[in-house]
Amino acid sequence: MNSPLWFVDVLFWSLQVAVLAVAAALLVKILRIHEPRALLVCWRMLIGASLLLPFVEPWKRQEAFAFAPAGPDISIVPTTAVASPTVSHWQIPSLVTIAEILAAVMAAGIAVRFVMLALGLMKMRQLRRKSATIARDAECAGVIEETRALVGGGAEFRVSGEVESPVTFGFAKPVVLLPERFLQLDERFQAAIACHELLHVRRLDWAHHLGEEVLRAIFWFHPAILWFVARVRLAREQVVDLEVVKLTAARKTYVEALLEFTSGRRVAAIPAPPFLAEQQFVERVALMLKEAGMSRRRLIASLSAIACGLVAATVLAVTVFPLKAAPRAAAGVQETQAASEPVLNASKVWTDKVKQGTMDVDVRGLGTMTPLNGQPVAKMELRESESGDVRAGQSAEVDTHKGIVKGHVLQISPQVIEGNRSVLVALDSAVPSGVDAHASVEGTIQVGELKDVVYVGRPYRTNMSVTPEGRVVGVIYKIVDNGKEAERLHVVFGRVSVSTIQVLSGLKPGDAIILSDMSTYRKFDRVEIKQASAASDPSLSLVSASDTPLAGKGGYGSPTCRYCPDPQYSDDAYRQKIQGKIVLDTVVGTDGRAHDTRVVQGLGHGLDEQAIHSLRDVWRFKPAKGPDGKPAAVRTLIDVDFHLY
Numbered sequence: 182m183n184s185p186l187w188f189v190d191v192l193f194w195s196l197q198v199a200v201l202a203v204a205a206a207l208l209v210k211i212l213r214i215h216e217p218r219a220l221l222v223c224w225r226m227l228i229g230a231s232l233l234l235p236f237v238e239p240w241k242r243q244e245a246f247a248f249a250p251a252g253p254d255i256s257i258v259p260t261t262a263v264a265s266p267t268v269s270h271w272q273i274p275s276l277v278t279i280a281e282i283l284a285a286v287m288a289a290g291i292a293v294r295f296v297m298l299a300l301g302l303m304k305m306r307q308l309r310r311k312s313a314t315i316a317r318d319a320e321c322a323g324v325i326e327e328t329r330a331l332v333g334g335g336a337e338f339r340v341s342g343e344v345e346s347p348v349t350f351g352f353a354k355p356v357v358l359l360p361e362r363f364l365q366l367d368e369r370f371q372a373a374i375a376c377h378e379l380l381h382v383r384r385l386d387w388a389h390h391l392g393e394e395v396l397r398a399i400f401w402f403h404p405a406i407l408w409f410v411a412r413v414r415l416a417r418e419q420v421v422d423l424e425v426v427k428l429t430a431a432r433k434t435y436v437e438a439l440l441e442f443t444s445g446r447r448v449a450a451i452p453a454p455p456f457l458a459e460q461q462f463v464e465r466v467a468l469m470l471k472e473a474g475m476s477r478r479r480l481i482a483s484l485s486a487i488a489c490g491l492v493a494a495t496v497l498a499v500t501v502f503p504l505k506a507a508p509r510a511a512a513g514v515q516e517t518q519a520a521s522e523p524v525l526n527a528s529k530v531w532t533d534k535v536k537q538g539t540m541d542v543d544v545r546g547l548g549t550m551t552p553l554n555g556q557p558v559a560k561m562e563l564r565e566s567e568s569g570d571v572r573a574g575q576s577a578e579v580d581t582h583k584g585i586v587k588g589h590v591l592q593i594s595p596q597v598i599e600g601n602r603s604v605l606v607a608l609d610s611a612v613p614s615g616v617d618a619h620a621s622v623e624g625t626i627q628v629g630e631l632k633d634v635v636y637v638g639r640p641y642r643t644n645m646s647v648t649p650e651g652r653v654v655g656v657i658y659k660i661v662d663n664g665k666e667a668e669r670l671h672v673v674f675g676r677v678s679v680s681t682i683q684v685l686s687g688l689k690p691g692d693a694i695i696l697s698d699m700s701t702y703r704k705f706d707r708v709e710i711k712q713a714s715a716a717s718d719p720s721l722s723l724v725s726a727s728d729t730p731l732a733g734k735g736g737y738g739s740p741t742c743r744y745c746p747d748p749q750y751s752d753d754a755y756r757q758k759i760q761g762k763i764v765l766d767t768v769v770g771t772d773g774r775a776h777d778t779r780v781v782q783g784l785g786h787g788l789d790e791q792a793i794h795s796l797r798d799v800w801r802f803k804p805a806k807g808p809d810g811k812p813a814a815v816r817t818l819i820d821v822d823f824h825l826y
Contacts, residue, residue, distance in 0.1 A: 186505060188280035190235075193502035195403055197495075198231040200502075202405040204494035205487070212483040215468060216475055217419035219484060224412040228396070230495070231406065238499045240506040287402050294398035301452045305350055308451070312339035312358055321364055321371050328375040331428060336382040338375070340364065346442050347378055350453040355382045369431065370438040374456060376429055380421045387453060389417070394452045414454065415461050419468050426469060436466055523702055524709045525667070531697045531766060531779035532660060533638035537690040540636040541734075542629045543679040544571065546604070550581070550612070550620045558591060559606040561624040568593065568602040570628040577606045578733055580623040582820070584613035585732070585739035590626060613741070623820070625679060635684040639677070640696045652685075656703060660693040660710075667695055667708045680731075680818070696766075697779055729768045729777075732817035736808030739817060740769040743803050748795035748821060751787025759784055763792040763821045771812040773802045781818065792821040 205227055214220060315322055315338050325338050336355040340363065349357045357378045363371065381387065393410045400406040426432045442456055475483070548561035559579045563571065575590045587609045594603040606624055640657055653674045658667035672687030688694065702708050732739040764782035767775040775796045783789040796819060807813030 185280050188283070190504045193504055194235055195405070196502045197234055197498040198403065198405040200494055200498035201227060201231060201491065202408055204491055208487045208490045212486060214475070214480070214483050214487070215471065216480055217416045217423065217468065219480060221413060221416035221420055223484070223487065224409055224416055227491070228406070228409045228413065230491075231409070234495075234499075235504060238504065241503040290401050291399055294401050298394055298398055298452055305451045305453060308341055308343055308358060309339070309356055311343070312341040312356075314339055315359075319364065320368070324368050324371045325375050328372050328379060332376055332379040332383060336379060347374055347456040348451065348453040349378045349381045350387045350451070352385075352388065355387070357382070366438075366441065369434045370441060373425060373429060373431065373435045373438040376425045377421055377435075377456065380424055381454070384421070386417060386421075390414070390454050391452055411460075414458075415464060418454070418458075418461055419465055422465055422469055432469055436469060439466065523705055524711050525702065526711055531695070531777075532693050533696050535635060535637045535684060535688045535690050535692045535694070537635045538633065540631045540634050540676075540681055540683060541627055541678060542570075542631060542676060543625050543627050544568075545623065545625045545679045548606075548622055548624055550616065550618060550622055552618065553591075553605065557608060557612050557618065559588065559608065559622050559624050561604045561606055561626075562601045563604055563626075565597045565600055565602050568604065571604055571626055572628070575626055575628060577624055577626045578739075579606055579608060580625075580820075581613055581616045581620060582622070582742075583616050584741040586610055586612065587733075588624075631676060631683060634675070635688065635690060636681050637684055637688065637694060638696050639680055639682045640694065640699075657688075658695040658699050658702070658708060659688070660695065664693075665710055667710060669703070669706050696781075698783070729814055729816040730807075732769075732805055732815040737813055737815050738805040738807075740773075740802040740805045740815065742800065743773065744799075744801045746795075746799065748788075748791045748799075748823065750823065751791055754784070754786040754788045754823070757786060759786050759788060760824050761822075763789060763823070765792060765796055765819045765821060766816065767796060767819055768814055768816050769802050769804065770814045771804045773804055775800065775802070775819070776814075784823065788823055792823075796821065 205223070209220070209223075315325070329335070336349065336351075336357050338357045338359060340361055341358045342361050344358050345360045345362075347357060347359050347363065349355060357375075359374075363374065366374075393413065397407060397410055422435070425435055429435065439456075439462065443462055544563055544567040546561045546563040546567075548559050550557050551560045552558075559577075571590060571593055573590050573593065577588045577590055579586045579588055588606045589609065590604060591607040592605040594605075596602070604624075604626070606626070640655070646654055655672050655674055657670055657672050659670050660666075661668050670687055673685040675683030675685045677683070699708075730737045761784050762782070763780065763784055765775075765778050766781045767778040770776050778793050778796055780789050780793070804812035805815045805817075
């Protein structure tokens, strides 16, 4: 299962920021930095660095992958219903589904936090309107005016019965809301509190606080960002605390004023900092009680060490958790086209027309013949991701390499070994003569069908990629200008079968595309197709995969090999000890010969040419029979094995 690219990037960015937070916390603790002004700058810079990381760090662009013949995960509705008891198992949702759920939760959380922020702002306006001004003849009025003259900040002081701790907010006309018990406090405490709030006004701290509330709303799900914001707010309060102590020269009085509000609580949830947050009390008081500060030289050395450590932590985080960009093909980035269009020989082109209708969905696997209760069956090995749609009773075909035998799924193993699941296929007819009791075979199982969909034959080595939205996008070449040219297109694909693939967008029924390997031409937007003379060689022309019926489909049988000796090795492949299987897509005619042969899966090193030569010029087949019982030309896949031992 592949998770969407955006989800991986959000996760990795969160881990990068978490690494920065851990590194910063450790460095500050180890170097014992207590200077609040320096810490305030440090925490703010870390927030900025965290937000800028995705824009300044190098992104690792994913490589587009080649779409090989083996099918990926598919999820379809079985074509046959099996009247046998089944066991229902709870399945873990795919990563795509989990990512979509988490994205919805994050978006909902952000929306809720912004709604709460808006309600808080409305509540502040209501509190201001309901609060009362302080009479000029009140005892505390003189204390406030003296403090205002000392600090120099301008703000209106009002009394509210709905707050139990002084709060300050507002831009153009800032206001300080005081609890009713402020009027009964000692004048020394009143002066300390007024000084504290006026310093916040002079520093425009409520603007910073509101910006931090926006950050908290957007990144409510990110503990590291929330921790950074908490550190900024603590450092800001500590800066104000030290300034109050410096202006009033009454440290003990100020600490006692803080103690007056340790048991208080705010009834209203508003986006404004209280005079004292309980979680900050210990650290704020501890800093004020420290007699000795850091020397300038030591502070500079410590901050330099922190900067170096954070740079190293950033490099480590970006290296271990790199952000990934979508492949260029998926992102729609057009590569530079060469000055002249390349020329493609029609003899190397295999095409197919886009169709709309019912698309059979098959899975394919390798296996061996094995006896079961005295009868030969095929034991197939399927990938776990493909076996989930296999059901008992589904139709199957077993290629014994001596002929294709029809069968049906008999049993599905519940065990998964090394990512594969065994499937037993019972044969509906006798095994062809010459097939060993434990011969290697290949099986194809029809696991379902997609009705009324647009589909086409599976291109070979298509440049495939997954977009951040989780869509599978492929680069293909569409035949245009009456077969004279092919233009490059980006197509969104859906479900995949052995020989066909669903088209979601980018192509329409009737379009013709090239199925052959076009990887060497992918940098060109258009390719010229040179038509060969049909008189010289009828096979050297554009051949549509739709012109000939498929073997084993629609009442057509499958051809069987009469004479198929091993092909000869090329010198290059023999020297490099190349071994493997080549899959050829060909039409076996009524004459028993292979025509219009194209490579579906090749090995290179000259072996592809040797395989085509053997199939066309050497091998002979017994033709397939059509629905009328007469010999008929059919299109089929032929495997050509190359082995040295």
